[in-house]
Amino acid sequence: MPRALRLACRRLLPTLALVLVAFPARADEAAIRARLDAWTRAFNARDKAAACELFSRNLISEYRGQGEAGYEDRCALIGKALDDPARRFRYSTDIKEIIVAGDLAVVRLTWRLTVTPGDVTSVEPGMDIFRKEDDGVWRIVRYIAYEE
Template sequence: MKRLLPILALSTLFLAGSALADDAQAIRQRLAEWTTAFNTGDKATACDLFSKTLVSDYRGQGEAGYAARCALITRALDDKARRFRYAADIKEVIVSGDLAVVRLTWTLTIEPGGAKSVEPGLDVFAREPDGKWRIIRYMAYEE
């Protein structure tokens, strides 16, 4: 039995590492789904990335919760004069239990005209009771 203990300990570490990698991939997938939803005008799916307990801080806009951020997404997607498209560059995903931190940069392109906004940020995700990872806090700014 003493010989098996190190093997069991290593297998437990491997399984924990595997679960963290799976969670990081699930978060990356949620961000990819959000990007597709936003870029195709799917407001419900775009808003679903955010927790109802969201507290966000975007430089120049101040703090806002879920309702305000979802209303902003809705206004952008309903704008008939302009089209907004996002692309994400995920720098890292750090998972610890039911919390995760994502360091990323969003690039927003606005048509017509091709104006670009580069927006580095930090998102804090939580695994909510339904099993989905959602953003509970984020800070971002435009370069």
């Protein structure tokens, strides 16, 4: 191999390595965004099963004032809200940051919940920790949130 080609390869190798490492992280970030978007659509459509699918069976969550809750308790709370015929709950999200590290990811975000009638709005900053589970799907294993 000519010397000039060897030098060019040495210069390009670190860049290529960064691209190869960054590509999976970008794909995982996109998959996590898609999971959060799907959850928002499912919740807003009152689809309890699809809304609970975002959470790992190993979930530990904490929402200020509610204490810790696992998967079953959190899904029961979601079901109770979605089954309420007198009120409508609608979420939107603002994702601030996603950090992916292997099979774990941290998402810093703010949820906005509007409850009708009355159009009462709650702003809920929080942090979700996702894990890519054995089936290859990203699910929330831990989260903490609070109402401003």
